Amino acid sequence: MAGQRSPSDPSDRSVPRAADPYTPTSVVQAAARGAAGLRGAPTPSEVIAGLRATSHGEDLVQVLSPEGVFTPHEDFPVDLTGELLRGLYRDMVLVRRFDREGNALQRQGQLNIWVPLLGQEAAQVGAGRAMRPADMAFPSYREHGVAWCRGIDPTDLLGIFRGTDQCGWNPRETRFNSYTIVIGNQVLNATGYAMGQKFDGVIGSRAQDATDDRDVGDGSNGSTDEATIVFFGDGATSQGDVHEGMVFAAAFDAPIVFYCQNNQWAISEPVSKQSRVPLWERSTGYGFPGVRVDGNDVIACLAVTRWALEECRSGNGPVMIEAFTYRMDAHTTSDDPSRYRMAAEEEHWKLLDPIQRVRAHLAREGLADPSFFDEVATEADELADRFRTFCVQMPKPATDRMFAHVYSEPHAGLEQQQREHAEYLAGFADPAGTEGR
Amino acid sequence: MTTTTTTLAKALNAGLRSAMEDDPKVIVMGEDVGRLGGVFRVTDGLQKDFGDHRVLDTPLAESGIVGTAVGLAMRGYRPVAEIQFDGFVFPAFDQISSQVAKITYRTQGAWSMPMVIRIPFGGGIGAVEHHAESPESFFCHIGGLRVVACSNPQDAYDMLRAAIACDDPVIFFEPKRRYWEKGDLDIDLHPARRAGDAWPPACFTSAVRRAGSDVTVVSYGSSMPVLHAAADAAQAEGRSLELIDLRTLSPLDLGPVLESVRKTGRLVVVSEAPRESSITSDVAARVTEEAFYSLAAPVLRVAGFDTPYPPSRVEDEYLPDLDKVLHAVDRVLAY
Numbered sequence: 001m002a003g004q005r006s007p008s009d010p011s012d013r014s015v016p017r018a019a020d021p022y023t024p025t026s027v028v029q030a031a032a033r034g035a036a037g038l039r040g041a042p043t044p045s046e047v048i049a050g051l052r053a054t055s056h057g058e059d060l061v062q063v064l065s066p067e068g069v070f071t072p073h074e075d076f077p078v079d080l081t082g083e084l085l086r087g088l089y090r091d092m093v094l095v096r097r098f099d100r101e102g103n104a105l106q107r108q109g110q111l112n113i114w115v116p117l118l119g120q121e122a123a124q125v126g127a128g129r130a131m132r133p134a135d136m137a138f139p140s141y142r143e144h145g146v147a148w149c150r151g152i153d154p155t156d157l158l159g160i161f162r163g164t165d166q167c168g169w170n171p172r173e174t175r176f177n178s179y180t181i182v183i184g185n186q187v188l189n190a191t192g193y194a195m196g197q198k199f200d201g202v203i204g205s206r207a208q209d210a211t212d213d214r215d216v217g218d219g220s221n222g223s224t225d226e227a228t229i230v231f232f233g234d235g236a237t238s239q240g241d242v243h244e245g246m247v248f249a250a251a252f253d254a255p256i257v258f259y260c261q262n263n264q265w266a267i268s269e270p271v272s273k274q275s276r277v278p279l280w281e282r283s284t285g286y287g288f289p290g291v292r293v294d295g296n297d298v299i300a301c302l303a304v305t306r307w308a309l310e311e312c313r314s315g316n317g318p319v320m321i322e323a324f325t326y327r328m329d330a331h332t333t334s335d336d337p338s339r340y341r342m343a344a345e346e347e348h349w350k351l352l353d354p355i356q357r358v359r360a361h362l363a364r365e366g367l368a369d370p371s372f373f374d375e376v377a378t379e380a381d382e383l384a385d386r387f388r389t390f391c392v393q394m395p396k397p398a399t400d401r402m403f404a405h406v407y408s409e410p411h412a413g414l415e416q417q418q419r420e421h422a423e424y425l426a427g428f429a430d431p432a433g434t435e436g437r
Numbered sequence: 438m439t440t441t442t443t444t445l446a447k448a449l450n451a452g453l454r455s456a457m458e459d460d461p462k463v464i465v466m467g468e469d470v471g472r473l474g475g476v477f478r479v480t481d482g483l484q485k486d487f488g489d490h491r492v493l494d495t496p497l498a499e500s501g502i503v504g505t506a507v508g509l510a511m512r513g514y515r516p517v518a519e520i521q522f523d524g525f526v527f528p529a530f531d532q533i534s535s536q537v538a539k540i541t542y543r544t545q546g547a548w549s550m551p552m553v554i555r556i557p558f559g560g561g562i563g564a565v566e567h568h569a570e571s572p573e574s575f576f577c578h579i580g581g582l583r584v585v586a587c588s589n590p591q592d593a594y595d596m597l598r599a600a601i602a603c604d605d606p607v608i609f610f611e612p613k614r615r616y617w618e619k620g621d622l623d624i625d626l627h628p629a630r631r632a633g634d635a636w637p638p639a640c641f642t643s644a645v646r647r648a649g650s651d652v653t654v655v656s657y658g659s660s661m662p663v664l665h666a667a668a669d670a671a672q673a674e675g676r677s678l679e680l681i682d683l684r685t686l687s688p689l690d691l692g693p694v695l696e697s698v699r700k701t702g703r704l705v706v707v708s709e710a711p712r713e714s715s716i717t718s719d720v721a722a723r724v725t726e727e728a729f730y731s732l733a734a735p736v737l738r739v740a741g742f743d744t745p746y747p748p749s750r751v752e753d754e755y756l757p758d759l760d761k762v763l764h765a766v767d768r769v770l771a772y
């Protein structure tokens with residue numbers, strides 16, 4: 001160790017600690033300063049974290065630039081019709097509209113919490129529209145856009161956040177699993193489901209019958225092959241379950257797409273806290289391909305996810321996708337991003353908005369006239385109105401709900417507790433509790 | 438009658454084989470369960486006979502085993518996952534508590550979770566750390582799980598088949614130091630459970646193992662042979678012990694225990710798990726609530742200490758044995 005300076009070396013004193021650009025901001029310092037960019041200058045470490053979040057590297061798949069210019073990608077071809085673009089535009093506008101309404105409903109006390117997806121509309125709608133009906137999706141808890149694409153009515157999402165249920169849709173029938181709140185758990189569940197698809201022999205049939213190119217209108221071309229897609233965030237990549245999911249998927253050649261929405265922030269922690277390497281590169285360590293796609297480019301997300309799902313259906317899974325995007329709003333309505341990131345960073349990402357670039361392309365190429373945009377805007381307001389009306393009228397669940405479906409088979413102990421609770425309630429003068437309502 | 442004498446491990450193997458023959462959706466998964474047949478040979482020969490798509494040698498990751506079993510259950514399979522040793526279940530605890538137990542409730546029955554998680558449990562085999570624990574109480578505290586423990590070959594066979602046929606997740610504890618003890622097994626004694634059959638099956642209730650009149654002694658799993666030895670010794674002294682094997686730990690089936698206590702007025706509860714916040718605690722509390730006026734003495738517990746499981750050279754002092762059980766019997770009778 002001779003020659004190395006120790007932390008107590010007097011020669012260090014020539015450089016004041018505060019001037020070290022790589023010294024992280026302590027929680028105390030951050031709290032004392034308050035909102036970054038408003039009441040004080042960001043620290044150098046915050047600037048570096050923000051710059052990293054705006055740098056996507058050289059391997060990004062993008063076909064629709066932020067200015068709305070389309071450049072085909074040879075590996076991920078897409079038939080860019082006006083109908084496709086208008087459909088994706090409508091999806092994203094409607095999803096953003098009810099997402100904003102969800103935020104407002106929380107602020108007005110109608111929801112306990114809302115988990116905003118603002119900024120991630122393209123990453124979710126692109127992936128959601130790449131799926132076929134027979135494919136299975138495992139969301140985390142921010143995937144309102146994927147839910148929309150799976151045909152789940154936005155009002156079905158409300159119960160979780162209002163506290164009236166824990167999953168307002170049938171995950172088996174919609175082929176969109178319940179939201180999973182423990183970070184990364186769903187990656188293993190999805191991997192197991194995909195293992196089941198493989199054991200069931202519902203992959204690789206196209207390879208056996210290459211002449212089969214029937215089109216039955218659902219994009220399946222007559223194939224009964226299936227795949228699974230699992231959604232998780234940049235923070236989740238640090239979880240053991242995500243690692244184990246990738247290990248198991250590789251070991252069993254499971255037909256699963258690991259779809260990581262890298263929105264740059266895990267509550268207050270930047271991606272640099274999770275990984276030294278770009279997240280998509282992790283796939284190579286497990287022995288399957290990974291692609292980084294512009295998560296704000298709905299066409300690129302659609303094309304790359306279509307490719308990835310087809311790889312899985314063909315028996316070439318798993319595949320990892322990193323959708324490089326940005327969480328424009330808070331982690332949840334309980335969060336305050338101004339404590340940990342700079343407003344300038346959000347301003348930068350506003351220029352990369354996923355919806356505006358599609359609108360620009362539609363307008364410039366003459367694929368939609370002004371009335372189309374007006375109609376979508378009107379439809380969005382109507383959806384928000386229906387969303388709000390439904391929310392405020394949602395009743396408190398009955399007491400029996402608490403005891404329902406804990407088990408599939410009878411359970412004597414629980415039945416006794418339910419009986420005792422009913423007897424306890426019956427002891428009140430007003431058992432139904434209707435007084436004072 | 439096709440009664441044979443066999444070991445508990447082989448009875449479990451026969452139970453797995455029977456379930457796999459009955460239902461092609463039953464799959465076995467875990468570390469070393471395939472080619473090796475499991476470190477205790479409970480899955481011996483199954484991969485050879487049923488193939489490697491039904492007996493999966495998994496990567497070495499317990500959360501992965503249980504987490505993927507969840508997805509397989511959603512896909513229509515009935516996974517039987519093996520956790521190699523009791524102390525290795527904790528990496529899977531998150532999946533068991535957060536997903537396995539809650540998915541049916543979260544989705545209000547849209548998904549059921551027909552899954553068995555087999556765990557060899559308990560000490561007494563001279564093992565190193567993490568190979569001799571009794572973690573059953575952790576699981577009993579989680580709504581949505583069922584927890585059972587077998588103690589002899591006949592139960593091992595019947596209970597494993599019933600657990601696999603159950604539409605709920607079952608944590609299935611196997612008394613590892615009794616794996617090689619022999620007993621009678623009649624594979625035709627009880628028919629395999631079919632969909633729609635009443636629940637619970639007889640093997641998922643408490644069983645009176647020996648009738649007696651002076652003191653009720655209750656336990657489960659590895660300690661049951663200890664109770665029988667204690668009852669023999671007590672009988673030589675003119676004391677009659679009634680022995681009850683709980684078998685189902687969650688939900689507890691206390692009907693036979695209450696009936697017995699109303700007769701004897703005295704209760705000793707035995708388990709090698711740490712004593713506080715345990716199965717023994719719950720039995721004592723419930724009996725006090727429901728049979729208070731029948732009790733002639735406080736309910737006593739004979740259990741492990743609230744230490745980590747000790748080095749094996751002193752585990753004999755840690756585990757409930759004949760003397761500890763009889764000491765407790767003496768104390769309740771002295772009241």
